[in-house]
Amino acid sequence: MRVSKMLTRTLKETPAEAETISHKLLLRAGMISQLVAGVYTYLPLAWRVLRKIEDIVRAEMDAAGGQELSMPVLQPLDLWQKSGRDVAFGKGLFNLTDRRERKLVLGPTHEEVITQLVSQNVRSYRDLPLMPYQMQTKFRDEPRARGGLLRGREFLMKDLYSFDADEAGLARSYDAMLQAYHHIYSRCGLPALAVEADSGAIGGKASHEFMVIAESGEDEIIRCNGCGYAANVEKAEAVKGEVSGGAPLLLEEVATPGAATIEEVSAFLKVPPQRTLKAVFYMADGQLVFAVIRGDLDVNEVKLKNNLRCTDLRMASEAEVNAAGIVAGAASPVKLSGVRVVADDSITSGTNFIAGGNRPETHLRNVNYPRDFSADIIADIARARAGQGCARCGGSLSAMRGIEVGHVFKLGTFLSEKLGAFFVDEKGESRPIIMGCYGIGLGRMLAAAIEQNHDDKGIIWPLPIAPYQVYLCPLYREGSAVAEVAEKIYNELTSAGVEVLFDDRVESPGVKFNDADLLGIPLRVTISPRTLDKNSAEMKWRRDKESSLAPLEGIAGRGKGLINERMAGAQV
RNA sequence: CGGGGUGUAGCGCAGCUGGUCAGCGCGCAGCGUUUGGGACGCUGAGGCCGGAGGUUCAAAUCCUCUCACCCCGACCA
Known part of the structure; x- marks a missing residue:
C-alpha cells in the first residue's frame, strides 16, 4: 500500500473528544472515525488489524472444536421476552419496529438465537457437544460510551456457545476455551490474565474474565503475589484478619x-x-x-x-x-x-x-x-484490597487495573430450559442442554493492544497484529536514485509476501519518521542518498532504539527473515 | 438518569463585559527554495459562529428552549 493513496491522513493534533491513549492514537493515526457517540468507522489500517486478530481467533476457535456461522443482528423482541432477558438488558437493548409493527431489537449478544437454533437441530446426546461461534457486530445502548473502541455502543465480538450433555462435558468445553483464549492472547502479542469473575444475577458456577493490564482499565483486579490467585474486585476474596477485643464486656x-x-x-x-x-x-x-x-x-x-x-x-x-x-x-x-x-x-x-x-x-x-x-x-460482603492476605495461600494481595478483553461463562441450563433446548439422554430421558458462552471483544483487543504498546511518539504494534509489517521510507533528494530504488524494494518485499506500507510521499524526513512512529509499523526500512552510498538500507524496529544497515542486495529476503524471526520469537 | 463541561474553517483554539469579531496556528491548493526527525517564502481556497425562537437600531457575543459531543458518577454477561 502506498501512503499517498491511503484514504486517511495522520493528525498532528489530537481531536478534543479523546481522553484515553488508545482513543487519541487511533484518531491521530487515522484508524477510526466517529459517526455518533460510541459508533465508529474502522478505517483501512484498523480494519487490517481487526482482520488479523480475527484470523488468529478463528484459527484457535476452529482448533478447539468450534464451527463458525453468522447469526442475524436483527432479532425479534419476543425471543428476548421468552428468555426474560429483555428485562435484564432493559434500556441497553436497541429497539425498533418494522412496518408491520413487529418489535425487533438489534442483538446485544446471541444466546437466544443460538439456543433456539440448537433446539431445532439437536435431538439426542449423540448430537452433542456443539461449539458454534461467530464474529458479529453487537449493539448495546450503553449508558455511557467511552474510550473510543474500549466501550462502544456498536462493537465487534467473537462469541462462541458450548452445548453439552452433562457437567463433565461443560467442564471440558470450558477448559478447551480457557486454553484457546490463552493461545489467542499470546499469539496476538497481548498477554492477558485470566481472573475469576462475578457470575452475575443469572447465576452459574464459574466465570473468568481475561484482562489486559492497563492503567486505563475500567476494572480492578486483585492478585496474589504468592499463589497467582487473581479475581475481579467484584468477586475477590481476602483474609480480613482477626481482631481480638478480649472477653465481652458490658455494653x-x-x-x-x-x-x-x-x-x-x-x-x-x-x-x-x-x-x-x-x-x-x-x-x-x-x-x-x-x-x-x-x-x-x-x-x-x-x-x-x-x-x-x-x-x-x-x-x-x-x-x-x-x-x-x-x-x-x-x-x-x-x-x-x-x-x-x-x-x-x-x-x-x-x-x-x-x-x-x-x-x-x-x-x-x-x-x-x-x-x-x-x-x-x-x-462476605467486603471489598478486597491491596495489602490484605490471600484467602487461598495467605500471600500478599496487590491491586491493578485491567481492560476486559474476554469473558467466559458457565451458563448452565437457564436458557435451554426457557427456550426449550432439550435432548434425549442415553436412558431416553429428556434433559436441558448445558450451556456455556465465551466472548472476545475484538475491537477492544485492538484498543487494548495500543494501551499496552505505545510511547510518546505513537503506537508500537505487536508484529502479529500490525496492519503492515514494514514501513518503507525513502527520503527524497533531487537527482538521486532513491525513488527508483524504493520502488524496486517495494516490489521485491511485496513479492516476498511481506506486508509493506510504502511512504512514497514527497515529504521531509521529519514528517515521514514521525508518521512511521505514530502508525507504529514494526519494521522501518529507510532508503536515502546516505544509505545508497553504502549500497544499503537502514533497518529499524519500532520497538528498539538502534538501527542497522542491510545491503540492498537480497534485502527482501533479509527483511522477511527478520520478521519471521521476531514472529517466532518471544519478543513481538 | 444525576453532576460538570464544550459546540466558531478538516483539526487545535482565540474572540463571548453586544458595534472592523469572522480571526490565529496546523492542515489544504499553486509557485519557488529545501530533504536524516513534524522546513521556509509568496499567493490562494475554505466558516448558515450546533439549531430554533427572543431582546436590540445592531447578536458568535445577552435571554429562553433544543440538539449534539466529552468528562465524573450511576449502569454494564
Whole structure:
C-alpha cells in the first residue's frame, strides 16, 4: 500500500473528544472515525488489524472444536421476552419496529438465537457437544460510551456457545476455551490474565474474565503475589484478619460530640477503625437494607447484591434513612427492628466493637455479636484490597487495573430450559442442554493492544497484529536514485509476501519518521542518498532504539527473515 | 438518569463585559527554495459562529428552549 493513496491522513493534533491513549492514537493515526457517540468507522489500517486478530481467533476457535456461522443482528423482541432477558438488558437493548409493527431489537449478544437454533437441530446426546461461534457486530445502548473502541455502543465480538450433555462435558468445553483464549492472547502479542469473575444475577458456577493490564482499565483486579490467585474486585476474596477485643464486656454508651464518620469516631475514642462497626444503607429493589461491616473495610456492592438476590441496588439517600427512623452517623444494628440487616462475616470474629448509639452524637462501646444484635444475612460482603492476605495461600494481595478483553461463562441450563433446548439422554430421558458462552471483544483487543504498546511518539504494534509489517521510507533528494530504488524494494518485499506500507510521499524526513512512529509499523526500512552510498538500507524496529544497515542486495529476503524471526520469537 | 463541561474553517483554539469579531496556528491548493526527525517564502481556497425562537437600531457575543459531543458518577454477561 502506498501512503499517498491511503484514504486517511495522520493528525498532528489530537481531536478534543479523546481522553484515553488508545482513543487519541487511533484518531491521530487515522484508524477510526466517529459517526455518533460510541459508533465508529474502522478505517483501512484498523480494519487490517481487526482482520488479523480475527484470523488468529478463528484459527484457535476452529482448533478447539468450534464451527463458525453468522447469526442475524436483527432479532425479534419476543425471543428476548421468552428468555426474560429483555428485562435484564432493559434500556441497553436497541429497539425498533418494522412496518408491520413487529418489535425487533438489534442483538446485544446471541444466546437466544443460538439456543433456539440448537433446539431445532439437536435431538439426542449423540448430537452433542456443539461449539458454534461467530464474529458479529453487537449493539448495546450503553449508558455511557467511552474510550473510543474500549466501550462502544456498536462493537465487534467473537462469541462462541458450548452445548453439552452433562457437567463433565461443560467442564471440558470450558477448559478447551480457557486454553484457546490463552493461545489467542499470546499469539496476538497481548498477554492477558485470566481472573475469576462475578457470575452475575443469572447465576452459574464459574466465570473468568481475561484482562489486559492497563492503567486505563475500567476494572480492578486483585492478585496474589504468592499463589497467582487473581479475581475481579467484584468477586475477590481476602483474609480480613482477626481482631481480638478480649472477653465481652458490658455494653456502655458514650457521648461522641461532632464525630460521625469512622475516622472521627475512632480518633475521638482513640480506638483503631477495625475495632468499630460501620453502617451503610442501601435501597434494594425499593427496600431499605442495613449493611454492617468492620470499620476498616468497605462494602462490595456486587457481593451484597448477590447475597440479597435483588435486581436493583443503590446507596440510600439520607432522607430514606431518616424516614426509617435511623440516625445516620450514629446508626447501629443494636436494638434495631424492621430493617433487613446484612452483616459482613468480619464482625463475628472480634469482640467489644464500637458501634452507633442510634441517637445523635452517641456511640456504644463493647458491642458484641450475637449478644447485642442479630443479622438476617451473614456473609462476605467486603471489598478486597491491596495489602490484605490471600484467602487461598495467605500471600500478599496487590491491586491493578485491567481492560476486559474476554469473558467466559458457565451458563448452565437457564436458557435451554426457557427456550426449550432439550435432548434425549442415553436412558431416553429428556434433559436441558448445558450451556456455556465465551466472548472476545475484538475491537477492544485492538484498543487494548495500543494501551499496552505505545510511547510518546505513537503506537508500537505487536508484529502479529500490525496492519503492515514494514514501513518503507525513502527520503527524497533531487537527482538521486532513491525513488527508483524504493520502488524496486517495494516490489521485491511485496513479492516476498511481506506486508509493506510504502511512504512514497514527497515529504521531509521529519514528517515521514514521525508518521512511521505514530502508525507504529514494526519494521522501518529507510532508503536515502546516505544509505545508497553504502549500497544499503537502514533497518529499524519500532520497538528498539538502534538501527542497522542491510545491503540492498537480497534485502527482501533479509527483511522477511527478520520478521519471521521476531514472529517466532518471544519478543513481538 | 444525576453532576460538570464544550459546540466558531478538516483539526487545535482565540474572540463571548453586544458595534472592523469572522480571526490565529496546523492542515489544504499553486509557485519557488529545501530533504536524516513534524522546513521556509509568496499567493490562494475554505466558516448558515450546533439549531430554533427572543431582546436590540445592531447578536458568535445577552435571554429562553433544543440538539449534539466529552468528562465524573450511576449502569454494564
